[in-house]
Amino acid sequence: xxIPILLSAALLLLLLPGVPAxxxxxxxxxxxxxxxxxxxxxxxxxxxxVYRGILIGGMRxxxxxxxxxxxxxxxxxxxxPFLQSVNGLAGCPERRTYWxxxxxxxxxxxxxxxxxxxxxxxxxxxxxxxxxxxx
Ligand code: B12
Numbered sequence: 001x002x003i004p005i006l007l008s009a010a011l012l013l014l015l016l017p018g019v020p021a022x023x024x025x026x027x028x029x030x031x032x033x034x035x036x037x038x039x040x041x042x043x044x045x046x047x048x049x050v051y052r053g054i055l056i057g058g059m060r061x062x063x064x065x066x067x068x069x070x071x072x073x074x075x076x077x078x079x080x081p082f083l084q085s086v087n088g089l090a091g092c093p094e095r096r097t098y099w100x101x102x103x104x105x106x107x108x109x110x111x112x113x114x115x116x117x118x119x120x121x122x123x124x125x126x127x128x129x130x131x132x133x134x135x
Pocket of ligand 1: 076079080081082083084093098099100101102112113114115116117119135
């Protein structure tokens with residue numbers, strides 16, 4: 001008897017306004033891959049992170065579902081994953097190139113997050129810009 005009551009309570013919680021934010025697990029984002037070093041076409045992809053999920057989760061999900069998006073990263077012992085390559089193009093210390101992480105929010109402001117792909121938590125409808133750049 002207790003189990004159906006618990007199930008009904010859970011269902012009710014899901015239907016209450018305000019509560020679903022914690023349950024509805026999809027925060028949609030776009031990923032724009034662009035190259036400021038050598039001219040090449042931009043590519044835009046759609047994916048999502050779970051509620052308060054980190055960017056790399058959405059990137060992995062995209063990689064698993066779309067053969068045209070690939071990335072690699074190295075693990076830094078202090079700062080976590082460092083984005084090494086996107087779609088086969090790798091950053092190169094000798095050429096001083098790297099994949100810069102930028103975020104354009106739905107209100108059109110663009111920021112350069114002060115954390116990497118393993119720490120950044122996207123907001124709904126963010127456009128994550130992976131920009132091949134020089135430093
Ligand atoms: C130089 C530098 C870079 C260079 C590193 C290459 C080079 N050969 O110089 C470049 C320009 C590539 C870079 C990029 C980024 N950086 Co940087 N970088 C630094 C800086 C100023 C010095 C690092 C250093 O040389 N330490 C001395 C050496 C001897 O130690 P090291 O452990 O070998 O250093 C390596 C790591 O620091 C690594 N690294 C550098 N930046 C980052 C960022 C992340 C997320 C990771 C995992 C590793 C990493 O590269 C260094 C050289 O191999 C630090 C700030 C500071 N004063 O420490 C920020 C710093 C480490 N970077 C930071 C950030 C946020 C980034 C970016 C995410 C910025 C962006 N939005 O694009 C990107 C990384 C994107 C990606 N591809 O994943 C943050 C990391 C904070 C955090 N908790 O995640 C720091 C602390 C600056 C800050 N904003 O406070 N960075």
